[in-house]
Amino acid sequence: MNAITFTERAATLQAAYQALLETEPKLRARERAKRLDVSEAELVAAQCGVTATPLAGTAQEIFRELPTLGEVMVLSRNDWCVHERHGEYEQVDAEKGIGLVLGKDLDLRMFFSMWKSYFTVVEGERRSVQFFDGAGVAIHKVYLTEHSNIAAFDAISAKFAAPEATWPHISAYPIDETPNQPEDAAALRESWLALTDTHGFFPMLRKHKVSRLGALQAAGNDLAQAVAIDATETMLQAAAASSLAIMCFVGNRGIVQIHSGSVQKLLRTGPWYNILDPKFNLHLNTEAIASCWVVNKPTSDGWVTSLEVYAADGELIVQFFGVRKPGVPELPEWRALLESLCSTPLAK
Known part of the structure; x- marks a missing residue:
């Protein structure tokens, strides 16, 4: 141009x-x-x-x-x-x-x-x-x-500074055609149970050619369990009340940004549920939530649980863990909180 x-x-x-x-x-x-x-x-x-x-x-x-x-x-x-x-x-x-x-x-x-x-x-x-x-x-x-x-x-x-202004070359991303069902649900579950690190989860999805949400739906309730649509609010209110340290992951195609620590000020503004702390703000459009899942993964440090929130198109909106470092077991208070959201027991 x-x-x-x-x-x-x-x-x-x-x-x-x-x-x-x-x-x-x-x-x-x-x-x-x-x-x-x-x-x-x-x-x-x-x-x-x-x-x-x-x-x-x-x-x-x-x-x-x-x-x-x-x-x-x-x-x-x-x-x-x-x-x-x-x-x-x-x-x-x-x-x-x-x-x-x-x-x-x-x-x-x-x-x-x-x-x-x-x-x-x-x-x-x-x-x-x-x-x-x-x-x-x-x-x-x-x-x-x-x-x-x-x-x-x-x-x-x-x-x-670029030597001259040029119009951004814009092109739409192709539609993700990853299947929402695994070819072999039993084999997927076997791979899931063999995990030793949470970072092995995405390679597992690629190996079995299944979307993230599809894997949750196929794994079994002891590994991935759908919970109430307002589970995020319930979890955040409990975490704030007990000063429980959490990790909050939000991502897009190019980045994942993570907060680690306790949360304090929670406020709803219309459809948006907000964390409004001095160093950390989160704004979650609760009207966009189609499903919430408690996800349970084995690691070399023991079981690690997360709360995952999905949109209607199957995209991951936000993900929460208890604060932890590699080599350190999951906080028992976090595990208990997520188990309280579930209607049936998780694998342990």
Whole structure:
């Protein structure tokens, strides 16, 4: 796309964007993109409501600069759940296709093959670094706070600024045609019972060519059990009341963002059930929940249980564990809490 075509396309989108703002000013960026039938990356590229600098280089190169920003608020989400965490990028491993961030506050798993376009963004007083996938959907956003290093943000903008603006190449992802039933449910169950680490679960799904939800439905109630649709609220209220430390995983195609610790302030706002703590916010659209499951996996440290929440299309919305580290057994209080959600016993 040449410069003139880019300018014309951006101007057309800006006009549509302004018209939408006049009628519905409170929409979030993701909702505005849907209303305008474009991707969020295209809204940013067209400078709709923001001043954006497109970035060149690889996502890994940019990611390795993020520790210079100091304390930030990082946001990762899917269509139904938003995960926000305050902290600093401490231990960053972003050399290969799969990356890792570890620290006392930030815990991330990045799948960089999905990261396709990147920008530094200024919206009023808010500054952020934003990463998008090939469909133009936001993977990860890094917002500066009052404690962040603005000079470092400007340095990232200058170091990686693309020589010219180009329109994001947007392409829809193919429909996932993974079967929802295993060819051999008994063989799947045998593989499940042979697990020694929770990280072996995804390779097991690939081996048996079955979707995650399909595996839960086929495994048997002692390994995966459907529970009440409001199980997440029940669990969070109990965890908050007892100061039980939990882990909360929210992911999309390009990242999984994790919170570890207790939760305190819970609040419902319309369809959204929220955790509103100083360093951790979660916003879960409970109207999107189609099913909740208690999932039970054997490991070398004993059984590990999780609460998994699914949308109507079978996509995983959010996942909860009790806080634990490899080599350490699951918290008995967490196990008891999840067992209390179940109508029949779990394997042990």
